[in-house]
Amino acid sequence: MTVFHFLNCAALTFGPHVVYYSATPLSEYDTIGTCVKAAVVYLGTALVKLVCLATLLKVPENDSFDPYQELMKIFIGFIDVAGLYFALTQLTHRNISQNHKFQAVGLGWAFADSVLHRLAPLWIGARGLEFTWEYIFQGLEANANLVMTLSLAALGSLMWLRKNKPRTLVPIIYACALLLATMPSITSYLRRSLEWQTPKVVGFELFSSLVMAFISWQLFSACQRPM
Amino acid sequence: MNCCSISFTSYSDYLADKKYLGGLLILLPEKLNHEPNNEDKGQVKASLAELEQLLLHQQVPYPVYFAFQDDHFDNLLADIRKIASSGQPASATTGGYKLVVSTPEPRKVASPTISNIQGWLPGLKGEGETEQLPTIAIVANYDTFGAAPALSVGSDSNGSGAVALLEIARLFSRLYSNPKTRGKYNLLFGLTSGGPYNYNGTNKWLRSFDQRVRESIDYAICLNSVGSWDNELWMHVSKPPENPYIKQIFEDFSDVSKEMGISVGIKHKKINVSNPRVAWEHEQFSRFRVTALTLSELSSPPDFLESTGGLYDTRESADAESVIRTVRLVSESLARHIYGLKGKNIDVFVENSSLAINPHYIQSWLDLLSRTPRVAPFLQKNDPFIAALKKELSEHTADVHVQSDVLDGMFTFYDATKATLNVYQVASVTFDLLFLLVIGSYLIILFSFLVITTRGLDDLINIFRRPPSRKVKGA
Incomplete structure (x- = not known):
C-alpha cells in the first residue's frame, strides 16, 4: 500500500496548484505560458542561489543557528525577490491583465519550487515501507508555500507594476513584502534555534501564510479602489 | 519475552499443528551473565539448551531467526503488547509493525569442507637407535554446531579443549627446543574439525596417515569440554580399565591429580562398530586400533548434536581456571611419562619458572574462540581463523600441515548465517x-x-x- 500513500502525499503536495489553476480564471485566459515562463525563471534563480550559497556559506558542522550565516542566507533569499521582479516586469506576456499575471507567476513559481524541492524526497521516501508523518507535513508545507508565493507575487505586482497607489499604503506594502521574503529564514530559526517540532513549524507556516494572504488581499483590494 | 518466558509446550504445539508462521524471531538475553543470580543463569542456560535441541530435532517449516534483546526490542514489544491487548486492528497512530529480513535466497553449500590442522614435536633419537620413536597424540576438535551457526562459538565445547591443546603445545615446545630436555617421544598435536558430526574430521585425519605412523602412536589424549569443571574430571576409554596401557595412563593421571587435589574418574564405554554414532573423539582412534582416551568434564557421552557448542555455550560458560588445571594435569602427567619421572613428585611446570603455564595466553585464546563462530561448513579452507590456528601451531611445532577434506554428506548446509532485520512502522489500509x-x-x-x-x-x-x-x- 506504499504506492497508495505516495499518491496521497503527491496529491496533497501538488493538488492545490492544479486546483488553483483550474478553479480560478487563470485557466480561462490560458495563462499556462506565463506559468511555465515563471517556472523557468525560478529554475534560473535557484541556480544562481545555489552558486551564491556554495560560494558564500561554509558547510555547517552542526545543526546550530549561526546568526551571521543566517543573515547571509536572508540576503541570498532576496535573490528570490529579484527573480520574481524579473518574472513580473521583464517577461513579455500576451495581453494578460495584471491581476492574472501575478497569479500565474506566483503559481508557476510555487509549483516549480514544489517539484524541485519535494518531488524527489517524496519519490524516494514515501514509497518506503516505514510510515512517517514527514511527507504529509511536507505536503502541508507545500500548501503554505503556495499561499505565501502568491501573496508575495501580489505585493510585488503592487510595488512594481502599479503606479497609482495610495501613498499611505506604500510603507505597509514594503514591510509585508520584506516579511514574506524573510519567512523561510524565520521558519528555519524556529526549527533550529527554538527546536520546534515539525508539526508546530508546519502549523505556524500555515497560519502565517493565511494571515499574510489576508493582509495582501486587503492591500490589493485597497489599491484597486479608484482614488 | 526472553527465552525463559517461552513455554516450550506451546511451541511444540505450534510445531505439531503445522500452523503457518511467516517466521519465528527468538530474542536472546544480551549476555548470560547479566542475569541477577546464578540460579537464573543456570535456568536460562538450561532452557536455551532445551530450545536448541527442540529446534534441531524437529522439522520447522519456517525460518527461525535469533536476535539479542535490547532497548529497541523492548520498546517494540511494549508497543505490540499494547496493540494486542487493545484488540483493535493496527493503525498508523497505534503503529502496526512489519518485520522484514532481507537476505538473498540461501544457497546450498556445495561441498562443505573440514580442515584438520596438525603439528609435530619430534623427539630425540638416541645414538644408534634405528627404530621409529613412539608418538603421543594430543587431539581436540575445534569446530562447533548449533541452531544458529553465526552464534555457535562453543567456548566450552570445544573451545576449551583447543585452547588447552595450544597451551600444551607451547609448554612442550619449550622443553623440546633444547636437545637436553627433548624427550624420546614424538608429540603429535591435532586440531580436528567435524566434531559434531560423529568426529568425521578425526576419521578423515587418521585415514590420511600412513599405516606405520598410525601404529607408532602409543596413545592419544583427546580433550573435550574441559572449560567448566570444579574438581572432577572424567577419563573416557573404550578399552576395559584393566588393560595395561589404560591402567598405566590412568595411574599417571591420578598421581598428578592427587597432588593437585582433584579427582579423575574413569568411565568405560564399549564401542559398537555397527552403530554410526561416535560419542567421543577417542572412539575414532579405537576404531583404528589406537589406544586413546578422552578427558572431559561430561560424565556421560552426549547425544548426537548435543554439547556441540550451541547457543548457550558462550564465553561465560568456560572458565580459564578450569582450562589451566586441565593443562597442568595433562602436561605434568605427560612429562612424567616422557621423562620417566613416575612416582618422583617432581613438578616440571612450576609457577614463576620459564615453564609456567601462562594464564594470559589461555585467556586471550579463549576470548578469541568465544568471538569466532566455528561451524565447519561455513569455515572455508582459507578462513582467517584457520590460518590463525595454523600460524599459532607452527609457532610451537614443526611440520604444520592443514588437511582439507569434504565433510561426509549426512547434512545439507545452506549459507546465509547472518541477516539484518528491519522493523517498519506501517500505516494500515484503512x-x-x-x-x-x-x-x-x-x-x-x-x-x-x-x-x-x-x-x-x-x-x-x-x-x-x-x-x-x-x-x-x-x-
Missing part, C-alpha cells in the same frame, strides 16, 4: 483510505471556494452541469 478521503474533500472544498470567490456561485453550478472533465482533474 488509514490510507481515510487519508485519501480527507485530501479529496480538501481539494474539492478548495476548488469550490476558489471558484465561488473568483467567479461566483453560478459558475460553480455551471461546472457541474458540464461534463465533469475538469473536476476530475482537480480532485
Whole structure:
C-alpha cells in the first residue's frame, strides 16, 4: 500500500496548484505560458542561489543557528525577490491583465519550487515501507508555500507594476513584502534555534501564510479602489 | 519475552499443528551473565539448551531467526503488547509493525569442507637407535554446531579443549627446543574439525596417515569440554580399565591429580562398530586400533548434536581456571611419562619458572574462540581463523600441515548465517483510505471556494452541469 500513500502525499503536495489553476480564471485566459515562463525563471534563480550559497556559506558542522550565516542566507533569499521582479516586469506576456499575471507567476513559481524541492524526497521516501508523518507535513508545507508565493507575487505586482497607489499604503506594502521574503529564514530559526517540532513549524507556516494572504488581499483590494 | 518466558509446550504445539508462521524471531538475553543470580543463569542456560535441541530435532517449516534483546526490542514489544491487548486492528497512530529480513535466497553449500590442522614435536633419537620413536597424540576438535551457526562459538565445547591443546603445545615446545630436555617421544598435536558430526574430521585425519605412523602412536589424549569443571574430571576409554596401557595412563593421571587435589574418574564405554554414532573423539582412534582416551568434564557421552557448542555455550560458560588445571594435569602427567619421572613428585611446570603455564595466553585464546563462530561448513579452507590456528601451531611445532577434506554428506548446509532485520512502522489500509478521503474533500472544498470567490456561485453550478472533465482533474 506504499504506492497508495505516495499518491496521497503527491496529491496533497501538488493538488492545490492544479486546483488553483483550474478553479480560478487563470485557466480561462490560458495563462499556462506565463506559468511555465515563471517556472523557468525560478529554475534560473535557484541556480544562481545555489552558486551564491556554495560560494558564500561554509558547510555547517552542526545543526546550530549561526546568526551571521543566517543573515547571509536572508540576503541570498532576496535573490528570490529579484527573480520574481524579473518574472513580473521583464517577461513579455500576451495581453494578460495584471491581476492574472501575478497569479500565474506566483503559481508557476510555487509549483516549480514544489517539484524541485519535494518531488524527489517524496519519490524516494514515501514509497518506503516505514510510515512517517514527514511527507504529509511536507505536503502541508507545500500548501503554505503556495499561499505565501502568491501573496508575495501580489505585493510585488503592487510595488512594481502599479503606479497609482495610495501613498499611505506604500510603507505597509514594503514591510509585508520584506516579511514574506524573510519567512523561510524565520521558519528555519524556529526549527533550529527554538527546536520546534515539525508539526508546530508546519502549523505556524500555515497560519502565517493565511494571515499574510489576508493582509495582501486587503492591500490589493485597497489599491484597486479608484482614488 | 526472553527465552525463559517461552513455554516450550506451546511451541511444540505450534510445531505439531503445522500452523503457518511467516517466521519465528527468538530474542536472546544480551549476555548470560547479566542475569541477577546464578540460579537464573543456570535456568536460562538450561532452557536455551532445551530450545536448541527442540529446534534441531524437529522439522520447522519456517525460518527461525535469533536476535539479542535490547532497548529497541523492548520498546517494540511494549508497543505490540499494547496493540494486542487493545484488540483493535493496527493503525498508523497505534503503529502496526512489519518485520522484514532481507537476505538473498540461501544457497546450498556445495561441498562443505573440514580442515584438520596438525603439528609435530619430534623427539630425540638416541645414538644408534634405528627404530621409529613412539608418538603421543594430543587431539581436540575445534569446530562447533548449533541452531544458529553465526552464534555457535562453543567456548566450552570445544573451545576449551583447543585452547588447552595450544597451551600444551607451547609448554612442550619449550622443553623440546633444547636437545637436553627433548624427550624420546614424538608429540603429535591435532586440531580436528567435524566434531559434531560423529568426529568425521578425526576419521578423515587418521585415514590420511600412513599405516606405520598410525601404529607408532602409543596413545592419544583427546580433550573435550574441559572449560567448566570444579574438581572432577572424567577419563573416557573404550578399552576395559584393566588393560595395561589404560591402567598405566590412568595411574599417571591420578598421581598428578592427587597432588593437585582433584579427582579423575574413569568411565568405560564399549564401542559398537555397527552403530554410526561416535560419542567421543577417542572412539575414532579405537576404531583404528589406537589406544586413546578422552578427558572431559561430561560424565556421560552426549547425544548426537548435543554439547556441540550451541547457543548457550558462550564465553561465560568456560572458565580459564578450569582450562589451566586441565593443562597442568595433562602436561605434568605427560612429562612424567616422557621423562620417566613416575612416582618422583617432581613438578616440571612450576609457577614463576620459564615453564609456567601462562594464564594470559589461555585467556586471550579463549576470548578469541568465544568471538569466532566455528561451524565447519561455513569455515572455508582459507578462513582467517584457520590460518590463525595454523600460524599459532607452527609457532610451537614443526611440520604444520592443514588437511582439507569434504565433510561426509549426512547434512545439507545452506549459507546465509547472518541477516539484518528491519522493523517498519506501517500505516494500515484503512488509514490510507481515510487519508485519501480527507485530501479529496480538501481539494474539492478548495476548488469550490476558489471558484465561488473568483467567479461566483453560478459558475460553480455551471461546472457541474458540464461534463465533469475538469473536476476530475482537480480532485
